[in-house]
Amino acid sequence: MKFPRYVKVLISVLFSMLALVLVVLFVDIQLLNPAEYSIQWLLFGVSSALFLANYIFRSARFREFLTGEVSHRSLLGVSLVHGALNYFFPLKMGELSFPLLSRFFLGRTLLESGAALILCRILDLFLVLALFVLVLFVWDGSHRLLVDLGLSDTGIVWVALSIAFGIGVVSIVLFHKRFGLHQRVLAKVSNVSGFGVRMLVRLAIVTSLIWCCILGNFYFLAACLGYQIPLAAMVMVSVVMTPLSLIPVQGFANVGTFELAWVSGLVLFGFSNNESLEIAIKVHILLTIQVIAMLGLGALLLAAGKLGDRYA
Numbered sequence: 001m002k003f004p005r006y007v008k009v010l011i012s013v014l015f016s017m018l019a020l021v022l023v024v025l026f027v028d029i030q031l032l033n034p035a036e037y038s039i040q041w042l043l044f045g046v047s048s049a050l051f052l053a054n055y056i057f058r059s060a061r062f063r064e065f066l067t068g069e070v071s072h073r074s075l076l077g078v079s080l081v082h083g084a085l086n087y088f089f090p091l092k093m094g095e096l097s098f099p100l101l102s103r104f105f106l107g108r109t110l111l112e113s114g115a116a117l118i119l120c121r122i123l124d125l126f127l128v129l130a131l132f133v134l135v136l137f138v139w140d141g142s143h144r145l146l147v148d149l150g151l152s153d154t155g156i157v158w159v160a161l162s163i164a165f166g167i168g169v170v171s172i173v174l175f176h177k178r179f180g181l182h183q184r185v186l187a188k189v190s191n192v193s194g195f196g197v198r199m200l201v202r203l204a205i206v207t208s209l210i211w212c213c214i215l216g217n218f219y220f221l222a223a224c225l226g227y228q229i230p231l232a233a234m235v236m237v238s239v240v241m242t243p244l245s246l247i248p249v250q251g252f253a254n255v256g257t258f259e260l261a262w263v264s265g266l267v268l269f270g271f272s273n274n275e276s277l278e279i280a281i282k283v284h285i286l287l288t289i290q291v292i293a294m295l296g297l298g299a300l301l302l303a304a305g306k307l308g309d310r311y312a
Contacts, residue, residue, distance in 0.1 A: 037282060040224045044286070047220035051290050052297075054213035055079045058120070061206045064199060065116035066108060074105050074305035080298025087291050088253050105302050123207045125242070131211065132239045214238065217290075221283045229279070230269060237265035258284050 059079040063070055078101045086094030095117065102113035215234045222229045241261035262280035267273060 037225060037286075039286075040226070043220050043224035047217050047224060047286075048290055048293075050213045050216040050220065051294065054210055054217065055083055055294065057206050057210045057213065058083070061120055061123075061203065061210070062116055064203060064206075065119055066102075066106070066112065070106060071305055073301050077298045077301030077305060078102055078105055080294045081302065084291050084295035084298065087288075090252050101302075105305060123203060124210075127207050127211050128239055128242045131235045134235070211238075217287075218283065221286050222279060225279070225282050225286075227279050229266070229271075233265055233269040233271075236268055237262050240264045253288060254284070 056076060059072070059076045062079060063072075063075060066075075078098065082094065082098040082101055084094075085097040086092060088094065098117045099108075099110040099113040102108040103110055106113075215231060215238065218234045218237065219229065219231060238261075241258070259277060259280040262283065263273065263276040266276035266279065271279070
């Protein structure tokens, strides 16, 4: 049964409200006040720098799929605003902002920018799957469990690849249903100029740098609050968060799904439920502050680009 869009939005609103009610009822209310946090500002600055670098690399990756001359300043502004809207809007409706912003500020067609966005999301998906396979070898718990089941190291590799393949198939199906990979878009994708080995290498490097920045941002956000979390746990959190970002109940500003991903990932690495939830809430609040700041920066860059074009 296919639900109308407004029903999905209503479900997202109710999901966000339910998550907030549960937090208020079962969590210390001081956790919601960042003024009460003991923050190491140097580490928070490192986290914010990585957060900005993430979008600089994202704009560079978008540039690979756009033809002709593109203003780097305006493209970075589009990437920042798109990222913020995608963070705040439910059901990933913020994804629609990239083609619209690209058309207004970059002069690109909806088809070209939409194809670029789809390709970038597919690259992110495969990178997350690669990280998932990697973390299976880093996390001692999974290795011990598989050995106890009688699997050899070769068998563990096949199990990891099979799980990654299964997640990939499910994610691509969900991606297809959500964004509709129509023939027109596929035709546009297949005609991207210069799509060769060198471009693939550049895309692989830039995508890897993007996710290094994302994981580093998470790591230093937790570290600035005094929590020492293994990078492998950050990878597991990202792996859990990726399919959750595609489900219809994703709430406003990822309320609920963000906490679920963090608690699920951290519990696997030995953190208690209460400590995992506390970390998730604090990190989520600081991340939201970063997103608001980047939204303001993106708006300034877009405004500066428009003024520059007017007086050029």
